[in-house]
Amino acid sequence: MNAAAALFSHYRRHPLQLVALALMILISTMLWSGMNHLTDQARSSLGRAEQSLSEGSQVIREDGAPVTVADFARLRRAGLCVMPWLEVPDPDGVGRLIGIDPLAAACFASGAMSGEQPALDGEPFIDMARAARLAGSPGDEAPPLVLLAADSVSADGLPTGYALASFARGPDTGELGASFLLNLDALGVLVLLITALLLRAVYQLSIVQRRDSFALLHRFGVPGKRINGLLMIEVLVLAGVCVLPGVWAGAQLARALGEGFGRSLEGLFDVTLYADGSQWWRSILVMMIVVLIACLPVRTLPHWLKRSRGVGWLGLGLLAIGMVWVAWSPGLVWTFVAVGLVFVGAGVLVPRLMAGIMATLSSRVDDPLGRWRYRELGVMARQLALPVVALQFTLALVLAVQTLVTTFEATFEQWLDQRLAAHWYVQVPEGRSGDRAADWLAQKLEPGTAAWHRIRRGTVMVDSGAGPSHRVDLLAVSPIGPLMEKWTLQSSLAHPWKLLADNQGVLINEQLALRYGVGVGDSLVLTLNGRVQSRTVLGVYADYGRPSGEVLVNGADLPADFQPEFESFSISPGGRGEAWLVSGFERIWQVPEIEIRENSDIRAMATRVFRQTFVLTRAMTFLTLTLAGTALLIMGWVFITSRAWYLQLLVTWGLSRREAFGELVRVSLGLTTTVSLLALPLGVWLTWVLVHRINPQAFGWSLPMAVYPGFWLELLALSTVIGLGIAALMGRQLRPGRMVALPANQSGGGER
Amino acid sequence: MTPPVLETKGLSKSFVSGTERVDVFSGLDISLAPGQSLSLVGRSGSGKSTLLNIVCGLESADCGTVSILGQRFDTGDAESPRARERRWASLRRQRIGVVFQDANLMPALSLADNVRLRARLAGRSTTDSQDWLQRLGIGELANRYPDQVSGGQRQRAAMAMVFAMQPDLILADEPTGSLDRHTADEVADTLFALQADAGVTLVLATHDTELAGRCESILDMAHRNDPGPGG
Known part of the structure; x- marks a missing residue:
């Protein structure tokens, strides 16, 4: 047997470890290259839209x-x-x-x-x-x-x-589009970071387990350089074999998610997703480099960094700087840098914090078995630091994304309810005017029992006094009535709807307010059909899912010669039915058939389309969570295998195998539950960053901050499943007749 | 007549290696009265450790009977595995002390906590762990962890654990196997002194003929003879 065969015989004895490593590289490559594929397409599509x-x-x-x-x-x-x-x-x-x-x-x-x-x-x-x-x-x-x-x-x-x-096609998405791509890149980098951490964790375990073999080979005369070279070849071969199918799987993943992603791009930026070929060779190259970096040995750390306290302070410092920085960051790039600092800080602190908590708890427990349990948990937190941190990051990410998506859905549905408050929606046919229809509705419908308004859309030049004029969307509504008064405004003067009805000002959407720095009480100069008017901003309303700025004016304030680009009516006719409306409009507009739609149908369709927006994010976070959970499972399994002797010692000391398994379950659950509990504050903080910092900077609109304790319970349940999975795998070690030999390097007492 | 602490009748054990069936031992009869000591000797693979595992219930025999401290375990019984496991666990917990060659201690606990844990499991909640460590000559190391003391000190701590539980039977598998001669002698002196003092029955598996000779009887597992007088 030569040196290479001796070195690689490890995987003959631990085939599952090799399978885990290969799967991890493959899944990591699939996730990242899939993400990268879609980002490339989005970048190309946005680029075309802007550059064409x-x-x-x-x-x-x-x-x-x-x-x-x-x-x-x-x-x-x-x-x-x-x-x-x-x-x-x-x-x-x-x-x-x-x-x-x-x-x-x-x-x-x-x-x-x-x-x-x-x-x-x-x-x-x-x-x-x-x-x-x-x-x-x-x-x-x-x-x-x-x-x-x-x-x-x-x-x-x-x-x-x-x-x-x-000329720019569609709204000016330049900065927002770049921010959107930055978001995707950040998600991709995060996925890459988490998977690199996990890869490193699994590979380092195999290295640790082979340390005795390396020492033996060295004593037999194999130079250290040759051993390192063989390990490098091992990593390269493994990466080569797994990265290629991973890239292929990534392309399939991108294809599967492409439709939803395309809808997101259209919904958010009015940009069509073009199915360009991604630079697959780049994915292969990046993943090969990532695998190599993740598996290479870390060079010696500075002495002050090695000391636990020094590292702890460093982590705390990074955490604090990142948190302050996020609150004051001037742009999205800095926000991501600050989030990165917080994650690094948390990653450094958490294993130490867990070990510290366990040490404190163990010192407070009188029961020696309970003390042993806490001590074992402390050892696990240190030994499994990498997968623990990766799982914590992923749980935090899942919590934040889940909260964001749910908040978005809830907010969007409420917003839709307000916008589609009327029962019926009727579009004015091409070449017809809404004037006579408006008169007819005003005449026939009693204000107490029925409600309606006329909507006219166009564009208007807006000068906020802080730069050049901009063309933005115009939304003219009249009469201002009960269908609008339920709109939730983000900020407003007192009685904004009454002031709007009295032509005392205009309302603007959040996008316009954010982009041009306009707020309630400010004046805007509007140029419409040659008429220049100064109007006070009465309020700011939420306007989700699009980047355009918009001004809402009282329709009665429009110039007489205003030609709308689009005109419609929203009507709740009280006791009157659809047939009455249809016949009335057909008579007025002299058309054989008009299209009248129920707002509930429009609402259902809009909700369906909007839910597609987060399909990609949800899928990516779910897959990353699966990966992190699996990695912890494997690592936990390998780790507890090295501690199996001590569980058997408990059996030797008189615990039944069932009781010893109970201890195993407690330790496994203790680990995963503590990770989840520590992930919760990070997740809530990340939610805040997504809602209040990243979303407005990336998309131009913000959401209210909400927390969903139900999700916390879901994550705890998930961590329970992972913990039980580790215990179930390990339970095999406690079966009768399976006395596991103590690892040779632990005869001196093992890790504590 | 005092019933034996440990009695085996027709005890057999074999394992399968590839397609071949290898007998470890067969038809083994042992009887040990309270306070007696027996050493098991023989080359590696002769079944010393396997026998110790069987007489404390960590492994099961292919056939035969083990009677231990008034409880009978017969491979032919219809008793459920769970009930059998419970009886064995109870015996190990309170009445049988086991010492291995290495790693008898939980690495995450101090020596004192290890002694306390073992005594507490045996139901000796008032045991003074410090006192037992003191008696084994390592009282000043009570708050150290296993990786902070020498191999001999770890074995002394392991014995402190066993004696702190006040067992009726001690099973020691190469208790001095990893120690140098001088330390091994010291540990063995302590073991036999405490065993004699407490009147505990001892079964000791060892390669060390000198150590084996300190037991009252010797059983050569490789060339099996009836247990004869030691010395």
């Missing part, structure tokens, strides 16, 4: 009104190279189609949109005529027309009443 026409510009009307076909004709007649651009939803699937006019595009030959149109590769372009037909489909919001300007068009050359503006 980032250098382009559009012609807008100075009066703030949307451009029309008439404007296009006038500009072309003036000899300017402009092209109509109309984005419509794809009727056959998820995503959007873009209508362009190829003839009008001909003059872009020397411009950014010219020639091979490299920026447009892969975009689903269709002819303008077809896009216009799709835009007119009943039930869809009419999209705004954009007039793209070629590079040759200058502001000076435009006719009076027009101006040049930069």
Whole structure:
């Protein structure tokens, strides 16, 4: 037998350890590369959305009104190279189609949109005529027309009443999109960190168990360098064999989660997820490096760091700095750095804290068996520090994500209830006005028993006085009545709805407030159809799931010539039924058929779509938790195997095997329960960071902070399952006739 | 006539190695009166440790009877394994003290706590652990942990544990096997002195012929003879 065979014979005796190691590398690779695959796609899709026409510009009307076909004709007649651009939803699937006019595009030959149109590769372009037909489909919001300007068009050359503006598809997602990607990257790094910790834990155990073999080989004349080289080859072979199928499994995982993730991207940023190929070689390279780093021996630590107290103080210091930093961090990157510091601090402190708690408890217990139990737990906390910390991080992450998602669902449902308070929803047909319908409703419905309002949407230029004007969404509602007064406002002046009804100001959404630093009582200058008005901000309302800023005005305050891009009615007709409404509207609008929808249907659909938003996050945290739980299970098993002698000693001293198994269960449960209990404060803190720091910085809107003790119980139940799993695996060691030999290196007393 | 503390009749044990059945011992008869001492000698694999494990219930024989401290365990009995396990556990807990070659102590407990734990399990809640350690000559080490004392001191602590439980029978498996000659002699002196003082029955498995000779009778497991007079 040569040195290599002697070294690797360890796995012949411990095949499960090899299987665990291989599985861990494979699952880690799958999780990270799956995550990375989706992040790559999102980055590419967001990049396309922003870059495809980032250098382009559009012609807008100075009066703030949307451009029309008439404007296009006038500009072309003036000899300017402009092209109509109309984005419509794809009727056959998820995503959007873009209508362009190829003839009008001909003059872009020397411009950014010219020639091979490299920026447009892969975009689903269709002819303008077809896009216009799709835009007119009943039930869809009419999209705004954009007039793209070629590079040759200058502001000076435009006719009076027009101006040049930069063109970006959809809302300005630049910073938010980057933050979203940063969130995904952070989640990916966290997954990588946790899996690296677990890998290291399992591999180090095999190293510890082989220490005697290494010493023996060294005494037999095998140089230390050769042993290290063989170990390196072992790691490389193992990584090579497991990383490749892991990357493949990651691609499958990304495919499985792709639909939900695509919906998230659309819901959050109006960006279609393009199924690009990920750079798989990068995943392989990164995972190989991670596996190598995780399995390489740690070089000697500085002396002061080796001392337990020094490390404890370091951990405490990092924890404190991270917590303060999070509260004051100016941006998302710093927030993540601070969260990282807190995690490192907690990771350093927790095993020591657990050992300290157990030492204190053992000194307070008079029963020597109870004292032994606490002492054993203290040893476990130190010996299993890496998987314990990984499990704690994962439990904290699961708690935070679960709380965030549940809070989001609860808040979103309440928000939907408020927005869809009316029973019926009717969209004004293309080419019709809502004026007569509004008069009819006002005439026929009694305010006491029925309620309704008219919604008109468009865009408005807003100047907050702190920078350039911005075009934001406009939501005009009239009359201001009971359907709106139940809206929960994040902040407001006294009696905001009455003030709005009296045209004393406007309300704005949270996104606009956060992005432009506008608050209640501030003044906004609104430019709409050439009319410039200063309005006070009466209140700020939550507006989930989209990045656009929005101003809510009283519909009665709109200029007479305002042309809405979209118009609808929300109606609770009291004693009147659907048929009455349908016939009334058909008569007024002179259309053969109108579409009237129950808000409860819309609500159900919106809830379904929104729940997709967190499918990925939930799946990733669940898989990471499974991995961490399995790792602790394996590590606990290996650890208790090394302590099995002492359990058998209890049997020798007269405990029945059942009683000894009871002690094993107590110790296992004690470990996992303590980990869970210590994970709870970290999880609650992480929830706070997600809700109050990361979410507003990443998405532009925030959620109320909530805690769900039910989740705590769920996590405790989960840790109980893991603890029982360790005990059940170990119970085999206590079967009659299975006296386990004491490890040679423990004859001197073993770890304490 | 005083009934024997330990009596075996027709005790046999074998194991399977590959496809071959290997007899460890068969038809073994032993009888030990209170206060008697017996040494088991023989080469490695002759069944010394296996016999000790069987007479304290940690392993079961293939056939035969073990009568110990008034309780009878017959491989032919219809008694449920759980009930049998309970009876054995009760005997080990209160009346049989076991000393191994190594690692008789819980590493996470101090020497004093180890003695207290063993005595408490035996129902001797008032035992003064410090006193027993003192009698074994290691009183000043009471608060140290097993890895902080020498091998000889650990074996003395192990004996303190056994005597603190005031057993009727002590089973010692190579109790001095890992110690140097001088320390081994000291530990053996202490063991036999306390055994004689307490009138406890002792069964001792050892390779050390000198140590074996200090018992009243010797059983050579490799070339089995009837237990004869020691010395």
